[in-house]
Amino acid sequence: MMKCTKCTSADAVMRAGFIRGRQRFFCKSCDYHFTDNKALPAPERKRHQTTISDVAKVLGVAPSTVSRALNGHSDINSNTRQAIIDVARQLDYQPNLLAQSLKSSETKTIGVVIPDIERPFFATAISGIQQVVTEAGYRVMICQSKESYEVEVSNVQALIASRVDGLLICHSRETQNFDHVKPLACRGIPVVHFDRVSNEVDSAKVILDDWNGAFNVTEHLIEQGAQRIAILAGPESLLISRNRLAGYQHALKRNQMPLRPEYEVHIEFQPEEAVAALDAWMALPEPPDAIFAINYTNAFDLLVALKKRGLRVPDDMAVVGFGDEFMASMIEPGLTTVDLHPYRIGQQAARLFLEQMRLKEDFQPRTFVISGDLVIRQSSLKGKGNYFKLEI
Amino acid sequence: MMKCTKCTSADAVMRAGFIRGRQRFFCKSCDYHFTDNKALPAPERKRHQTTISDVAKVLGVAPSTVSRALNGHSDINSNTRQAIIDVARQLDYQPNLLAQSLKSSETKTIGVVIPDIERPFFATAISGIQQVVTEAGYRVMICQSKESYEVEVSNVQALIASRVDGLLICHSRETQNFDHVKPLACRGIPVVHFDRVSNEVDSAKVILDDWNGAFNVTEHLIEQGAQRIAILAGPESLLISRNRLAGYQHALKRNQMPLRPEYEVHIEFQPEEAVAALDAWMALPEPPDAIFAINYTNAFDLLVALKKRGLRVPDDMAVVGFGDEFMASMIEPGLTTVDLHPYRIGQQAARLFLEQMRLKEDFQPRTFVISGDLVIRQSSLKGKGNYFKLEI
DNA sequence: AAAAATACCGGAAACGTTACCGGAAACGGT
DNA sequence: ACCGTTTCCGGTAACGTTTCCGGTATTTTT
Numbered sequence: 001m002m003k004c005t006k007c008t009s010a011d012a013v014m015r016a017g018f019i020r021g022r023q024r025f026f027c028k029s030c031d032y033h034f035t036d037n038k039a040l041p042a043p044e045r046k047r048h049q050t051t052i053s054d055v056a057k058v059l060g061v062a063p064s065t066v067s068r069a070l071n072g073h074s075d076i077n078s079n080t081r082q083a084i085i086d087v088a089r090q091l092d093y094q095p096n097l098l099a100q101s102l103k104s105s106e107t108k109t110i111g112v113v114i115p116d117i118e119r120p121f122f123a124t125a126i127s128g129i130q131q132v133v134t135e136a137g138y139r140v141m142i143c144q145s146k147e148s149y150e151v152e153v154s155n156v157q158a159l160i161a162s163r164v165d166g167l168l169i170c171h172s173r174e175t176q177n178f179d180h181v182k183p184l185a186c187r188g189i190p191v192v193h194f195d196r197v198s199n200e201v202d203s204a205k206v207i208l209d210d211w212n213g214a215f216n217v218t219e220h221l222i223e224q225g226a227q228r229i230a231i232l233a234g235p236e237s238l239l240i241s242r243n244r245l246a247g248y249q250h251a252l253k254r255n256q257m258p259l260r261p262e263y264e265v266h267i268e269f270q271p272e273e274a275v276a277a278l279d280a281w282m283a284l285p286e287p288p289d290a291i292f293a294i295n296y297t298n299a300f301d302l303l304v305a306l307k308k309r310g311l312r313v314p315d316d317m318a319v320v321g322f323g324d325e326f327m328a329s330m331i332e333p334g335l336t337t338v339d340l341h342p343y344r345i346g347q348q349a350a351r352l353f354l355e356q357m358r359l360k361e362d363f364q365p366r367t368f369v370i371s372g373d374l375v376i377r378q379s380s381l382k383g384k385g386n387y388f389k390l391e392i
Numbered sequence: 393m394m395k396c397t398k399c400t401s402a403d404a405v406m407r408a409g410f411i412r413g414r415q416r417f418f419c420k421s422c423d424y425h426f427t428d429n430k431a432l433p434a435p436e437r438k439r440h441q442t443t444i445s446d447v448a449k450v451l452g453v454a455p456s457t458v459s460r461a462l463n464g465h466s467d468i469n470s471n472t473r474q475a476i477i478d479v480a481r482q483l484d485y486q487p488n489l490l491a492q493s494l495k496s497s498e499t500k501t502i503g504v505v506i507p508d509i510e511r512p513f514f515a516t517a518i519s520g521i522q523q524v525v526t527e528a529g530y531r532v533m534i535c536q537s538k539e540s541y542e543v544e545v546s547n548v549q550a551l552i553a554s555r556v557d558g559l560l561i562c563h564s565r566e567t568q569n570f571d572h573v574k575p576l577a578c579r580g581i582p583v584v585h586f587d588r589v590s591n592e593v594d595s596a597k598v599i600l601d602d603w604n605g606a607f608n609v610t611e612h613l614i615e616q617g618a619q620r621i622a623i624l625a626g627p628e629s630l631l632i633s634r635n636r637l638a639g640y641q642h643a644l645k646r647n648q649m650p651l652r653p654e655y656e657v658h659i660e661f662q663p664e665e666a667v668a669a670l671d672a673w674m675a676l677p678e679p680p681d682a683i684f685a686i687n688y689t690n691a692f693d694l695l696v697a698l699k700k701r702g703l704r705v706p707d708d709m710a711v712v713g714f715g716d717e718f719m720a721s722m723i724e725p726g727l728t729t730v731d732l733h734p735y736r737i738g739q740q741a742a743r744l745f746l747e748q749m750r751l752k753e754d755f756q757p758r759t760f761v762i763s764g765d766l767v768i769r770q771s772s773l774k775g776k777g778n779y780f781k782l783e784i
Numbered sequence: 785a786a787a788a789a790t791a792c793c794g795g796a797a798a799c800g801t802t803a804c805c806g807g808a809a810a811c812g813g814t
Numbered sequence: 815a816c817c818g819t820t821t822c823c824g825g826t827a828a829c830g831t832t833t834c835c836g837g838t839a840t841t842t843t844t
Contacts, residue, residue, distance in 0.1 A: 017819040019805085024819090033806050049579075051830055062794045067832055075792060097553050098494045099830035102799050107490065109533075109554075118519055123510045130536060139554060141501075142534050144522060161489050162501075162531060187441075300722050307724070330692045332699070332724045409789035411835085416789090425836055443800060454824045459802055467822060491800035494829050 006030040050093045058087050070095070101163065109139045110353060111159030113169040115147045120325045121342045122170070125194065128346025129168060136354055138165070149174040156180045166190040166353045171198060173238060190356035190363075194349040196240065197367075204352040205367040206345050210240050213338040213372035214247025217320050218292060220336070220374055222255050224382040226290035226318055230263040230281055232274060232298050241266070244294045244322065263288055267298070274301040282309070290318035290380070296325055299335055303379070318380045322372075334377030345370050398422040442485045450479050462487070493555065501531045502745060503551030505561040507539045512717045513734045514562070517586065520738025521560060528746055530557070541566035548572045558582040558745045563590065565630060582748035582755075586741040588632060589759075596744040597759040598737050602632050605730040605764040606639025609712050610684060612728070612766060614647050616774040618682035618710055622655040622673055624666060624690050633658070636686045636714065655680055659690070666693040674701070682710035682772070688717055691727055695771070710772045714764075726769030737762050 003010045004027035012028035023036040052070075056063045061080070068076045069084035070093075101107045110133060114122040130140050141164060143155035152172045157180070159167060167184055169191065178198045184191045185203060194206040221229050231248050234241035249259055262284060267273035274293070281287050293299035299321030303313060311317050313333055321328060324339035348368050356363040395402045396419035404420035415428040444462075448455045453472070460468045461476035462485075479485075493499045502525060506514040522532055533551060537544035544564045549572070551559060559576055561583065570590045576583045577595060586598040613621050623640050626633035641651055654676060659665035666685070673679050685691040691713030695705060703709050705725055713720060716731035740760050748755040 015818065017821095019820085024806095026818095035805075049830095052832095053830080063830085064795075064832075064834095065793060068793090071832080073832095077792060080792080094553055096494070096555065096830050098490055098499070098555055099799090100832080102488070102490045102494055102801090102829090103831050103833085105799075116519075117509070118512065118515045120510065120512070123515045126534075127508075127510055127536065139533055139550060141531055142518075144519065158531060161486055163488065163490055304722070327719050327722065330696070330719065330723060407788060409791095411790085416836095418788095427835080441800095444802095445800080455800085456802075456804095456825075457823060460823090463802080465802095469822060472822080488800050491829090492802080494799090494831090495801050495803090497829075 004030055004032065005034045006032050049096070050088075050091045051096070052093070055084060055088050055091060055093055058091070059083060105163070107163050107165055108137055109141055109162070109164050110166040110168060111141045111143065111156075111162070111164040113143045113145060113152060113155050113159070113167070115145050115170060115172050117142065117144050120327075121195075121323055121340065124342040125170075125346035125349075128343040128348075129350045130346075132347050132350035132354070145172040145175075147173045149177070153180045156184075160184065160189075164189070166192070166357065168192045168194060168349050168353060170195045173235065176237070188360075190353050192349045192352045192356070194345055196238070202365055204349075204356060204363075204365045206349045206352065207367060207369055208240075208340050208345060209369050209371040210243035211247040211250075213322065213340070213374075214244040214292070214294070215251045216247075216372075216374050217322070217336070217338055218248045218251035219255070220376065221290045221292065221318055221320060221380060222251065222257070224290075224314075224318060224380055226382065227257075228260075228263065228286060228288040229257075229290045229292060230265070230288035232277055232291060232293040232295070232302070233264060233266045234294055235268055236266050241294060248292060269295050269298060271298070271301040274298040275305045278302060278305050278309075288317070290314075290320070290382075292320050292322075294322045296321040296323040296328065296335070296337060299337070299379075300327070300331065303331065303333075303335070314379050314382045318382050320380050324375050328375070328377065333379045336377045336380035337375050338372035339375050340372045341370055394428070396422055396424065397426045398424050441488070442480075442483045443488070444485070447476060447480050447483060447485055450483070451475060497555070499555050499557055500529055501533055501554070501556050502558040502560060503533045503535065503548075503554070503556040505535045505537060505544060505547050505551070505559070507537050507562060507564050509534065509536050512719075513587075513715055513732065516734040517562075517738035517741075520735040520740075521742045522738075524739050524742035524746070537564040537567075539565045541569070545572045548576075552576065552581075556581070558584070558749065560584045560586060560741050560745060562587045565627065568629070580752075582745050584741045584744045584748070586737055588630070594757055596741075596748060596755075596757045598741045598744065599759060599761055600632075600732050600737065601761050601763040602635035603639040603642075605714065605732070605766075606636040606684070606686070607643045608639075608764075608766050609714070609728070609730055610640045610643035611647070612768065613682045613684065613710055613712060613772060614643065614649070616682075616706070616710060616772055618774065619649075620652075620655065620678060620680040621649075621682045621684060622657070622680035624669055624683060624685040624687070624694070625656060625658045626686055627660055628658050633686060640684055661687050661690060663690070663693040666690040667697045670694060670697050670701075680709070682706075682712070682774075684712050684714075686714045688713040688715040688720065688727070688729060691729070691771075692719070692723065695723065695725075695727070706771050706774045710774050712772050716767050720767070720769065725771045728769045728772035729767050730764035731767050732764045733762055 004013050007027060007030050013025050016024045016026035016033060018024060019035060024033060026033050052066045053063045056066045066084050069081040070088060112126060112129060117123055126142065133140060141159060141162065145152035145155055149172055152175055166189060169181065178200045181191055181201055185201060191203040193203055197205045197207055218229060231245060233245045252259055265277040267277060291302055293302055299319055302319050306313055306317055313319055321335050321337040324337040328335040328337045348370065394405050394417050396405050399419060399422050405417050408416045408418035408425060410416060411427060416425060418425050444458045445455045448458045458476050461473040462480060504518060504521060509515055518534065525532060533554065533556060535547035537547055541564055544567055558581060561573065570592045573583055573593055577593060583595040585595055589597045589599055610621060623637060625637045628634065644651055657669040659669060683694055685694055691711055694711050698705055698709055705711055713727050713729040716729040720727040720729045740762065
């Protein structure tokens, strides 16, 4: 029969059912349950990363002493400290950030949510963010919403669950409801909005000066002699779209030019829509002689479509875009745009996060405005004979 | 005088120095040290996130029971489970991933190291990675080496310190030494190389078929009637550079065309270098009539430079690139390239990681080859009168 | 020489979670 | 009734770290 693990006698032992697949016993004399520990599968030596106690054991000191030594605490003898540091290096000790984070409830990680990393604007913004926060010792976790509200919400939740120290977010095009970011602010987790912001949330923001950029680029077209300027605007739900439209309108008004509703077209940024808009404009009794596309890809779409139709850019039709991607300078003719400085936007957003971490409750949420710079290329220089000439 | 915290009498109490700014006392009768705890600064109610014990307390059960209920363990009554789930939802309980990770030593996070996120190839590859791993419940931590070996090493170390479950890496251009990734493999942390790989490390790899791509694109030029094909190669240290050169050479040989050393130029991908190479070629007694640029940006540089010099593309000089970025289709003339499918590369790398997680030691490192697809556009279609005509 | 101050170290608790295992009650079969 | 079985829950230890605080030895002051 089975021997009791305590009294080692087998007299009072009886079976007591099965538990988790193993036979269970009960010793009446000891009043003690135990299980058949015969085939304990394996000690399963899992790979061990050097810990603070390993270092402590080598030197015969307490783990807390090692911790003090490594963190430059004062309550430690300099000889002891040096010895500990030496052993730690020798054993290739690497502090376990998880344990540290659990203790300090700081992960030294920030979350970034953007619509799409493949868009140069966001890729560059992320570079700016990373440059600033890595200097401050933060790591970056990046999520893409792919312009979906649902994905954005789950992204934010995943980041919260990962206990990020802060959140930098540019909302998806769909996002109208901002309840998913409010809990963050309540819990004291810094939130910084950039590019596409929400006024519903009381957070720090970095926006680009859409109004001014649109105003400037429109005035530039007017200076170039454009008489009838159309605008290829984005979805009316998007704040940036409304702002750019307003800047455009103001430039027209300031120059005593009429606002023509037929020249204002809202699209979802799809190439086919841009082409359709162009066709509609060209069918007008008075077609425009310049187009302001608030999205740079649509500007390219227009250039291609215009060439196909045999129209000369910029003499028959000037085109300007918004957002100075690398491409704008490479195409032919070069596209006049507004450089939005995405890198600076990212940097500034990151700096606002760091500032908020430093000041905590004393931080006053504020909005940073990054102004774009007009970059003039051939696509808007009317009447200068630039078309297909290549004096860049 | 001060009263002893234990015997509450003040008779045998004497001062015993200062410790951490506070007066310290010693009770002789109790043989006990204690400090002046008068002005304990504040209870400092730190923001509390609902924990498993909070839920347990509400229902009067043990934390372990809550854990079992929430993790769908079997040893739990279905009524209890439901009650716990309800309370957890009510209290907005979110498991602390840090604690879970510390316990399980799995972070459900992978690290990705790339040279530069602003390069469309890598941005797209990251999208592919993310698509696959998020489905499997992994988060992604992204680092940029900016083509610096030192930065790459510190990136890898930071990711190890964050205890990522795996590492997907594309080495920097500088990287010749791979000791920083070897410890990972030893520790059983899955490593997957992609694009730029190292044969020194025994890891899974995803590479693109540079040789074949270069071969195909060169044969295409030959088919178009090109007689003297030059190649703008990259640094000789880069494996991809050598492979593409080899593919190019093989295509020439197979077509009984001579290999001319003066047609092979290695550059560091800088625009000025590309222009200089072009000038050198044009100064030759027999200038080339086609150029294969193994880097797509250099292909654009060449197009611009060629136009400035009044040379017609493709009739005077055909140009092909490598890597089918969005831009290649937008410029004029469209650039013939090889689509490298960066999204697929990312996906495949991620899948290899997941497979390695699943199989553990049984996983056999293997190399996946993604073949590129030739995308023919105007820049290589010699003698078809395509130049500046726009039937796309 | 006694009292006070300093310097330095160890032990224990805590962060939030889960795995293991034992206890107790309820249930079932002879 | 008795033994065996099943069900379900609680306690404890552990993951690796840091922080608090008490203890001891040493040095300085009165």
